[in-house]
Amino acid sequence: MSTNNIPHVAPERLPELLKAIPKAELHMHIEGSLEPELIFALAQRNGVSIPYASVEELRKAYAFTNLQTFLDIYYAGASVLLQEQDFYDMAWAYLERAATDNVVHTEMFFDPQTHTARGVPVKTVIDGLHRACVDAKDQLGVSAALILCFLRHLSEEEAFAVLEESLPYRDKFIGVGLDSSEVGHPPEKFARVFARCRELGLHLVAHAGEEGPPAYVWSALDVLKVERIDHGVQSSKDPALMARLAKDRVPLTVCPLSNLKLCVFPDLKQHNIRTLLDAGLVATINSDDPAYFGGYMNENWLQTFAATGLDARHAWQLAANSFEGSFIDASTRKVYMDRLDQAFAQFA
Template identity: 55%
Template sequence: MTTQCTNTQHRLYQLIGQLPKTELHLHIEGTLEPELMFALAQRNQVTLPYASIDELRAAYDFHNLQSFLDLYYAGAAVLLTEQDFYDLTWAYLQKAHDDNIVHTEIFFDPQTHTLRGVPFAIVYQGIRRALDEAQAQWGLSSRLIFSFLRHLTEQEGFDVLEQAMPFLQGIDGFGLDSSEKGHPPAKFERLFKRCQELNLPCVAHAGEEGPAAYVMDALHLLNVKRIDHGVRSLENAELVRQLVAEQIPLTVCPLSNIRLKVFTTMQEHPLKQMLDMGLLVTINSDDPAYFGGYVNDNFKACTTALNLSDQDIVQLAKNSFIASWLSDAEKARQLAEIDQIWQAWKLAD
C-alpha cells in the first residue's frame, strides 16, 4: 500500500510539473535567496547582520507576519543598483520557467527602496529589463503590480505614486501589502480611488492576519478585482457567497501561511475546502526565498497534505489563468492546453 501511495503521489507530481501555470501572488523582493543576498552585499559593500548563509537561514523561524517583515526589509538593503534589481528578478524568472510558469504577475514594493534613497527609476528599470528578457527568451509573459506599503501613511503612498507617473506605461496595476493588523483598507480609500482614475486594476492583501471584514472592505472601499490571501474569508458566510457568486479570485499562498503561523500545519489549511466550495482559489509562493518553496513546491505540499486529486490539481492550474490579467483568447488557449496535457497524463497511466 505504501508503494502504491508513493507511485500515485509521484504521478501527481509529474502532472504538476507538466501543467502550464501562472503565478499571481509573488513579491519580487521576497525571492532574494540567501546566496544572492550575500553576493549583492559583497558587491555593494553592505554589511549584513549575519555572519554566514547558514546563520541567515536559521533566522527564518518566523512566529508571525511582522517577524518575517523585519527580516525582509533588512535583506532589501542590499538592493541598490539597476543591475541588482535585474539579477533579483532574473533569478526568480529562471525558477518560474523551471516550474512551467508561463505567465507571472509580480508585486514590487517601491517604497521599500525609495525610502532608502534608491530612485524609483532604478527599481523599475532593473525589474522591467528582466521581465522583457524572459518574454523574449521563453515567451514567459508578465504583469507588474506596484504595491503600496500599508504600514506607511496614505500621503506617503500619494508621494511615491507621483514618482511612478513617468513609468506608468510599464505598470499594469496597483496592490497593497505589508503589515495587515492595524492598517485596514479604509486607510487607503482615497489613494485607491486615484489609482483607479489611472485606469489600472487594483488588488489588495486582506484576510491573512486581518479579519474577513478586511476582505469586505477591500472589495467595497478599494474596489479591488482580486484578493491576495483571503483565507480568513471563510469566517463570514455572506462574504463567501459573494466571492463565489462573483468569482472574485483569491491568490492563496499555502507554504507562506504555515511559515507565518496563520495555520499550524498544512493539514489544517482550508485550500481544498475553498476549492470544493467553488471559490476561485489559486496557488502561489508569496515570498519563496523565505518560506521554503516556489509554486510547484506549494502544489506538491498541498497535494500530499490535503489529498488533492488530479482533478483538483488541474482546476487549480486552470484557476490561475482564469484569475489572471491575460486576454480572454490567451486564457482559452492555455485552458485547452491544460485539458490536452491532462488527457495525455491519464492515458499514460
C-alpha cells in the same frame, strides 16, 4: 474541458502532473525571492554590510512566528538592492525558477517604498524589473508583469507620493496592490489613493484576510473596489463573504507554505484550500515570498496536495483558476487553457 471530464490520473503520477501543468503565479513579492546567496553576492558588489556572518546564519534566521517577524528580516535583505542591475538580477533569478516550474505567466509584486526610503529612485527599481520581464518573454517564454504595492504600515500620503513618482513609468506596471503589516491597517486607510489608481485605469488588488479578519476582505472589495484578494483565507469564517466571493468570481491568491511558515495554520493538513475550492471560489496557489517560506510554485503545489489530499480534479481547477484570475487577455487565456488540457491528456 471541465472538472467533470478530467481524465483519470493514477495517484502515483499526480506529483509528476503537478510539476508539468502550465500555471500562472499571481502572488509573488519579487523582493521575497532574494535567496541568501544572492543577498550576500549583492552586498559584496555594493559594499553593503548585513547583520549576518554567512549564508547559513541568515537561513537559520528564517524562523518566523508571525508576519511582523518575517517583515523585519525581509526589509533587511532588501537593503542590498541599490542599482538597476541588482533589481534585474533578482527578477531574473526568480523568472528562471518560474520557467522551470512551468509558470507560463506571472504578475510580480514590488515594493518601491522599501527602496525609495533608502534613496533608491523609483526609476532604478522599475527599469531593472521591467527589463527582466522583457527578457523573460524572449528567452524563457514566460509572460511577466509588474504590480506596484503600497506599504500599508505607512501613510496614505506616502502612498500618493510614490504613485506620483512612478507615473512616468506607467507603461511598465499593470496595477497596484497593498501589502506589509495587515493587522491594524485596514484597507479603507487607502481609499483615496485606490480611487485615484482606478481613475488611471490600473488593476487593483489588495492583501486582506491573511492575519486580518473577514471584515478586511469586505473593505477591500467595497471600499477599495479591488478585482482580486491576496490571501483571503480568513474568508471561510464568514459564510456571507464566501457566497459573495463565489458569486462574483473574485480570485483569491492563496499562499499555503507562507500560511504555514507564518503560523496562519498550525499544520498544512489543516489548510482550508479545499474548503475554498469546494465552495466554488476562484482560489489559486502561489509562493508569496519563496526564498523565505521554503518553496517556489511547484513546491507549494506538491506539499499542499500531499498534505490535504487534493486530486487531479483540483489540480485542473487550480490551474484554470490561475488563468481566470490573471490580468491577461481572452485570447492568451485560451492559449494557456488549451495547453493545460493538453498536459492533462498526456497523463490520462
